Amino acid sequence: MSQQPSLPQQATSAQDVRGIIAERDLVVDLIRTACVVLVVFVHITMVGVSAGPDGIGVTSPLQDLPWYVASTWIGQVMPLFFVVGGFASATGWRSTVARGGGARDFVASRLVRLFRPAVPLFAVLTVGLGVATALGTPRDLLDEVAFGIGSPLWFLAAYGITQCCVPFMVRLHERAPLRTLAALLVLAAAVDALRFASGVAEVGLLNLGPVWLFAQQLGFLWADGWFARRSRLLLVVVAAAGYALLVPVTSIGLWAPDMLQDLNPPMLPLAVLAVSQACLVQLVHGPLTRLMRTRAAQGTVFLLGRDGMTIYLWHLPLFIALNGVALLVGLPFPEPGTATWWATRAVALVVLLAAALGVARALRRSDRPLPRLLAGTDRPAWPVIALAALCTIGPAFAVMQLHLSFGVALCGAVLVPIGVRLLTRTVPASIAARG
Template sequence: MSTKQGPSSRIDSVPVDSAQDVRGIIAQRDLVVDLIRTACVVLVVVVHVTMVGVAVSPDGIAVTSPLQEASWYVPATWAGQVMPLFFAVGGFASAVGWRSTIARGGGVRDFVAKRLVRLFRPAVPLFAVLAVGLGIASALGTPADLLGEVAFGIGSPLWFLAAYGITQCCVPVMARLHARAPWRTLGVLLLLAVAVDALRFATGAAEVGLLNLGPVWLFAQQLGFLWADGWFARRSRVLLAAVALAGFALLVPLTSVGLWAPDMLQDLNPPMLPLAVLAVSQVCLVQLVHRPLTRLVRTRAAQATVFVLGRDGMAIYLWHLPLYIALNGVALLLAVPFPAPGSGTWWATRPVALVLVLAAAIGVARALRRWDRPLPRVEPGTDRPGWAVVAVAVLCTVGPAFVVMQWHLSFPVAVLGAVAVPVGVWLLGRTRPLPLPRRV
């Protein structure tokens, strides 16, 4: 399905006046984007299944990280760090979603409410289960060090909710900036990312890097806007290859001066400049293989995979680590022999672990399907909540995930999420009647 469009098709620059125009906007959906989104989720599961190892010895149970101990780990992160691409894919979807919202007569509050509800509603049962589970584990006297390490692992993917929620709230503003000055917007975001990293290095305060949750991830999102415009599709393969290679070549000196880590996963939280550079190379590489990926996604096998994994992608992402740790716990209770993490036997069992985790995550996603439904359209004569309510809802939804990202998961933080996130989702789902027109 082609996404090539003329220059006038930039986000927000085309008036939409008919149902046919709405169908045309929705038709911009690129099945390759769905395939990539699904592949990114699966790759994240692969990384975590190979990164977390459980070692059982007479001294007790320890959690290790075999992947990070591998000699090839650091160069592998240059290919395995897919979060920049994930945010670019999100930018593509957001661009189409924003135009569709405008076409249907919606506005900023409507768009933000729909996107945040779709993002955070699947997290409601997760926070509830985490609160109960951590509470029971604490009451049973689980060693604090082991419980803290497990909670840290379980909560590590939740940073994405905070970062992606922030970028989604910014889509209407960034879409307008993109329509007016796409390259200037990208340039300013890149300069801001450099400035934040420079301030972080100068002060030695890692917390300063949190400011880059905006510039770095919004930069990747803006690339997704260009992608939705068809800009990359109109570039020659030679140029795309040259830009992709230039990006990777630039990463070599950037990560060799001692400021940015060559480990792309280490540059993730808070995000740093190399991830913005990596985003450019990744989007160019995707466009280079867009034609074969298009042929692939037309096959029944690929469509079935995307259908099974893609439609529950967020639930799989949120639940895979808790389920992986729970499955290891069940194996411990059943006295299943554990191979030494990092051994040949351990690596040979990773495909089995991956299948089991994905199957369990899909099962949980199916059981919790009611928590993954989109927000319905507003009825005629009604509107989304006012700005004050939306602001409170954003704080309730994004806030707990931000706390996890900064201070890690714990029982109190899980309780905060179990209370605040459903309140935020409920507030975003409310509507209010439009005021009646005044009689003249």
């Protein structure tokens, strides 16, 4: 979602584009884009809107299906997304170091790329929730809508934290990759044990570090070619063992068999799931590589992947808005959960992605990366970057913990632009070094 697949500005000729494509592992771009589309699809199947004589009803057809829980073992792709993010972070870090940059340059660039698209979103949410409150919208209805709109924003906090840790975690990976993974797994288990023993759910927030950093470290291994050097038989055995382990782990009553319930705060099963998913990706890497040699696949991935972060952030507000417009103009709503309703999900997905791409195009200015540093300049000193990280990650963390409200949206509308502005500043290299 950060690091969307996009072609640099200097790629002005067909030869330039072909050269860039040849240097990239386009499977990474494909998986990242597929994860975003799958998340959007899951969300539009979890919300069924009906209009009848008794008013508007909202149900969750997907969760009513008997195989829903089993499907989350496949459909829960966030561990895989953090693995892919680890791959992108490892290659991005090496690129930063190769051109003479350092940890401050990397962290500032990643946070700006992640949070710039959130600036207009927080502004729109503030205005929308403020107007709805002023118009006297029933509190229960407003809270339910705000909860749905804000639910994807947890990712900004979790991914932002992992990006801030990349320079340090890469050093640990270079010294002891497998021991680092083992230590993170033990920490994740310890946090869950403390959470269960204390009965305090908020203790689980500590696992925003170990669980997602564990998945990110798997991405570092992927970037090193570790998975590619393993035999197919070993990959199959490890992937199967991971899923087999989840059966007793989720059957003892501590962890939920529903992988979406184990998401916020993240829990140990997601780390196990990340291992299996990483192995499975390597098993299909060859066929996916051949797929990404086709122009159709490349065009689709670059079209959607370029604006992946914006699509992810805006898809639920747009989905709710589109349903509202459909209700106002009197479009027919099939009964949620029926064969007709399921058949319309493909249409809903296409319409929603088209609307999200339209928003992305309109907001393209807010989704541009930081320009590279000029000679003799550097990013701000660490205290400034730490303050900027707090301003950007803080509101998303508040949404994750307190749920979206007018007050939280207002904090985001004020603090996130401040944080992004601080990160876009440059100072003379000598001053930054003294900081």
